[in-house]
Amino acid sequence: MAHLRFEALKKLSERSRVHVDLPNPNVAKFFGENVYGMEQMRATLAPALFKKVSQAIKNHEKIDETTADAVASAAKAWAVAKGASHFTHWFQPMTGGTAEKHDSFFDALAGIEKFKGSELVQQEPDASSFPSGGIRSTFEARGYTAWDPTSPMFVYGATLCIPTVFVSYTGETLDTKAPLLKALKAVDLAATKVCQLFDKDIQHVVASLGAEQEYFAVDKALFDARPDLVMAGRSVFGHPPARGQQMEDHYFGSIPSRIYTFMKDFEIECWKLGIPVRTRHNEVAPSQFEVAPLFEEVNVANDHNQLMMDVMSRVADRHDLRILFHEKPFAGINGSGKHNNWSLITDTGVNLYAPTSSARDNLMFLTFFVTTVKAVHAHADLLRASIATAGNDFRLGANEAPPAIMSTFIGSQMSAVLDELEKNGNVKIEKGDNMYMKLGIDQIPEIILDATDRNRTSPFAFTGNKFEFRAVGSSDNCAVAMTALNTIVAEQLDQFFAAVNKEIEKGEEKRLAIVNVLRQYIKESKAIRFEGDGYSDEWVKEAAKRGLSNVQNTPRALDAYLSKSSLALFEKHGVMSHRETEARVEIRLENYMKRVQIEARVIGDLAMNHIVPTAIAYQTKLIENANGLKGLGVDNTAVVQTIKEISGHIDTIKNNVRAMIEERKRINKETDAHKRAIGYCDDIKEKYFETIREAVDKLELLVDNEDWPLVKYRELLFLR
DSSP: OHHHHHHHHHHHHTOOOOOOOOSOSSGGGTTTTTEEOHHHHHHHSOHHHHHHHHHHHHTTOOOOHHHHHHHHHHHHHHHHHTTOOEEEEEBOBTTSSOBOOEEESEETTTTEEOOOHHHHHEEOOBOTTSOOTTSSOTTOOBEEEEEOTTSOEEEETTEEEEEEEEEETTSOBOBSHHHHHHHHHHHHHHHHHHHTTTOTTOOOEEEEEEEEEEEEEEEHHHHHTOHHHHHHSSOSOOOOOSOSSTTOOSTTOOOOHHHHHHHHHHHHHHHHTTOOEEEEEEOSSTTEEEEEEOOEEHHHHHHHHHHHHHHHHHHHHHTTEEEEOOSOSSTTSOOOBEEEEEEEEETTSOBTTOOOSOHHHHHHHHHHHHHHHHHHHHTHHHHHHHTOOHHHHHHTTSTTOOOSSOOEEOHHHHHHHHHHHHHHOOOOOOOSGGGEEOOSOTTSOOEEOOSSOOOTTOSEEEOSSSEEETTSBTTSOHHHHHHHHHHHHHHHHHHHHHHHHHHHHTTOOHHHHHHHHHHHHHHHTGGGBOOSOTTSHHHHHHHHHHTOOOOOSHHHHGGGGGSHHHHHHHHHTTSOOHHHHHHHHHHHHHHHHHHHHHHHHHHHHHIIIIIHHHHHHHHHHHHHHHHHHHHTTOOOHHHHHHHHHHHHHHHHHHHHHHHHHHHHHHHHTOOOHHHHHHHIIIIIIIIIIHHHHHHHHHHHHHSOTTTOOSOOHHHHHHOO
16 A cells, blocks of 8 residues: 555645636625625515515515515526526535535426426425434435525525525424524524613624634645545544644744645635635644634524535645545644634624623623623533534544533633622723733834633633634534524523513612622622633643533533433423434434444554554564574664564554454444443543554554555645
8 A cells, every 4th residue: 555655645746736816806896696695686586575585584584485486586597697507405414514406497398497486495305314313214205405595595516505404204303404593593582682671672683603614634645545534534543743733833824835725716716605704824733724704693604614614625626635624633733623703793783792881781791791601601511512523522622622621711801890790799891001012112003902811722712702612623513502502592591581570570670680690690600710721630620629520522421412401491492302302412422433433444444454464564574684684693683673563563453453343343232322322432432542543653663664554644744
């Protein structure tokens, strides 16, 4: 296999660069040109119909059949003019990605291109082959996709894509979008009620999201020469190179020219699709990068993130690159997250997490701020469960990723504000000279300080006007974490509203009633607030004293979904029934097991079919060398010692791979999914993966570089 490695390196050295030009230097001229959004609807629908559709979308109301026919006809004409020949209901099954089935606009019997409102509103993909967690049997194939008009249609390639939800024949949700939409409705209703304690003009509250997407980019040929990257998305073997990220020179450094061209190309495609990407930069690890969009309503932002990941992969292929979204594709350096920057915005334009100079508005800000911290405290285990995946288990708590212990960082200023509120009931937020940093350099202006510093080790941090849920994994669908977060905040806001009304009914003045409840919440949720180093051993001990969970792996983390409180929470707010919640846990346990199983098979295959034969072949060369030296009367002790070292590592590999295979056979006989998942976690991954890896990585240092079969870390991470 070593020849594949050197062929890949040769291809890399011969790469020609792709040239990319902006379609127009003014991005606004082509931004959203492939999106059937409000402006396109305005231009293609009769004024009365456009008004009807736009109002329905704004108020989250159903669109009637006649209106749907008109929208379908206009959307088809617009899409065909863009070169589209097919349409698809674009949905997000519980596989972690997206799905689509393409149908042609062309009706051969009628001899015309047509697209009816009924086809826009509803389609019927096969539901039997998607994960359902027991909701549907294999022989029960019927499922439905239904149009989500709040997320705009778009042309992708030659296909009109229609964002939809996905449900079973019996009505249960089979996707990630439907529960998210329900959670967003719940937080809208709960937040609006609370807002109206302060401002009766507020009629709706929208949750917004900006998802910072981290990823690795490696050469396509080098990627293809690593079976573990191809099959598992991460490297199961690989000795750390002499230089990793310790020089701290890659972060925000000059973007490599090949990657810069890819980023430019990728951004153009995103802009055409209305995805508001804005920020690009090198991340901390070599070959790691980040793209960040502007904030959008959570549902649209999540759709855009899923679409963006697909666009990135497709565009990368044009540049002979491969994009790695796995949370930990390389050991010993930073993994990748998808930082979910989340806030709540009123229909009057107020960011509920932005402090102001107004006493009334600041009390409203503190209400939402404190209530959110309280929600995180009350449902920390559910938040942990929402970001639990096999890939994220490798990332959490390692190399600048937040730990598995859920906590919230609010910064010194907000800590002082809450302390003052708790002790004295004072809600004033001072903005004095301490908000400016004087550098003492004449030509440099004073730097305006944010309300908080940033804590990279915090899973859930307040960053001045929003909360950043940093623990979400880079390959994950934001909808899962956002469903949990918005639901727990909706629940806490409901409890807050009820508690305030109870105080008022006792005769307390409204403002004092609000302050009283907030003071109580601050006291009750202190344990979740942590301002220090989340990586430290001291925090692990301190968190245990505070009663905070430290769940290190996915099978155990998912238990939080099945607690009585979580099941009741989702059902109360109409987000998921008990059956739907239980099904999702079943699906995620199965997904975890399959991923660990795939990695175990990859480890076994590479170790036994590639590494061990290479090591034995090299060992044979050394034996010949040792015998030759001995025949010449030359001391061969060093060579013999190397031969023995290689033998020891080969024995370790073979014994552990064989034992791992037998252990898999035993675990697979277990009928209980949770027990099987625990078995794969404890008795496969934890017991064998690192032991086998350590032996292989040591062999990498012993075997001749010319013979080593796997592309090395130094080549994957530093050669472009």
